[in-house]
Amino acid sequence: MKKTKPELTLYHDWDSLMSFKVRVCLAEKELEWQSRRVILRNFEHLQPDYLKLNPAGVVPALIHNNRVVTESSVINEYLDDTFKAKSLIPPSAHEKASMRLWCKYFDEVVHPTLRPMTFELMIRQRFRDMQKHTLEQLVRAHPMPDRAQAFRKLVGTDTDIEAVIEAANRIREVIQKLATTLQQQPWLTGIHYSLADAAYMALVDRLQRLQLSCLWQEAPQVGDWLERLQARPAFKQAQPSDNLRMPSPEPHIMAQVKQRLLCDDKPPG
Known part of the structure; x- marks a missing residue:
C-alpha cells in the first residue's frame, strides 16, 4: 500500500x-x-x-x-x-534538557538581539520615507505594542548605528557562549546533531545577510561546527532566494558599522 x-x-x-x-x-x-x-x-x-x-x-x-x-x-x-523517522531530539534526558535550553536561549536572547540589527540595517529601507499616518494604519492592529513602536521609530529618522553596535556586541557574547560549548563537543548538546543546532542555522544565515559573518572569526572554536552546519542540505533548502529576502544593508552604513566593530571579512575557522 x-x-x-x-x-x-x-x-x-x-x-x-x-x-x-x-x-x-x-x-x-x-x-x-x-x-x-x-x-x-x-x-x-x-x-x-x-x-x-x-x-x-x-x-x-x-x-x-x-x-x-x-x-x-x-x-x-x-x-x-x-514523525519519528530521522529524529532530531537526542536520546538522553540530559541532552534533551540541553537542547531545550539552547532553543530557549535562541528564542529569548538571540532572536531579540538580532531584531534591532535587522530593523536598522534592512527593514528600515522600506519604511523610512513612509508617511506616519500610512504606517499607523498598518501597525495599529499589532498585538505586540513594542514591535509596533519599533516600526514607528523607522519613519523619518536616520539609522541608529548605536543600536546596531550594541546588538552586535551582544551577538559577540552569544558567539563566545557557543564557542565555550563547541570546543568541548561537536554539537550543542553533545555528540548528536539536534533541534538546537538546527535553530542556530538561522543565526548563521542572518549574520551572512547582515554582512557580519566576520563576527564568527573572533571564535575559531566554532569554525568546524559552522562548516558542518552549512554543508548540511537542510541549510540550503531552508534559505530563501534573493528575491524573497529583505534588502541588503546599504554599503555606506555597513562601512561605518564594521569600522566601529573592528570587524574584518576573513572567513571563520
Whole structure:
C-alpha cells in the first residue's frame, strides 16, 4: 500500500528567522509541506484571517490534520514527536534538557538581539520615507505594542548605528557562549546533531545577510561546527532566494558599522 504523505502546511515568511528554524526541521526530516507565505513587510501577519489562525500575529504557524501549532520551537518538537523517522531530539534526558535550553536561549536572547540589527540595517529601507499616518494604519492592529513602536521609530529618522553596535556586541557574547560549548563537543548538546543546532542555522544565515559573518572569526572554536552546519542540505533548502529576502544593508552604513566593530571579512575557522 502506498504510504500517505503527511498533510503539513506552513504559514511563514521566507526571510523570517523563526520560519527558517522550522524549514530546517522539515528539511532534515524530509517532510513534504505546503508553503503559505505571509509577507511580513506587507503586514499580512496582522490581517484578520491570519490573526484568527495565530492571534499572536507572528510567524510561523503549522497546520496538521486541521489543527494549528504555533511557536517555532514548539512546532519543531511537535514535528519530531509526530514523525519519528530521522529524529532530531537526542536520546538522553540530559541532552534533551540541553537542547531545550539552547532553543530557549535562541528564542529569548538571540532572536531579540538580532531584531534591532535587522530593523536598522534592512527593514528600515522600506519604511523610512513612509508617511506616519500610512504606517499607523498598518501597525495599529499589532498585538505586540513594542514591535509596533519599533516600526514607528523607522519613519523619518536616520539609522541608529548605536543600536546596531550594541546588538552586535551582544551577538559577540552569544558567539563566545557557543564557542565555550563547541570546543568541548561537536554539537550543542553533545555528540548528536539536534533541534538546537538546527535553530542556530538561522543565526548563521542572518549574520551572512547582515554582512557580519566576520563576527564568527573572533571564535575559531566554532569554525568546524559552522562548516558542518552549512554543508548540511537542510541549510540550503531552508534559505530563501534573493528575491524573497529583505534588502541588503546599504554599503555606506555597513562601512561605518564594521569600522566601529573592528570587524574584518576573513572567513571563520
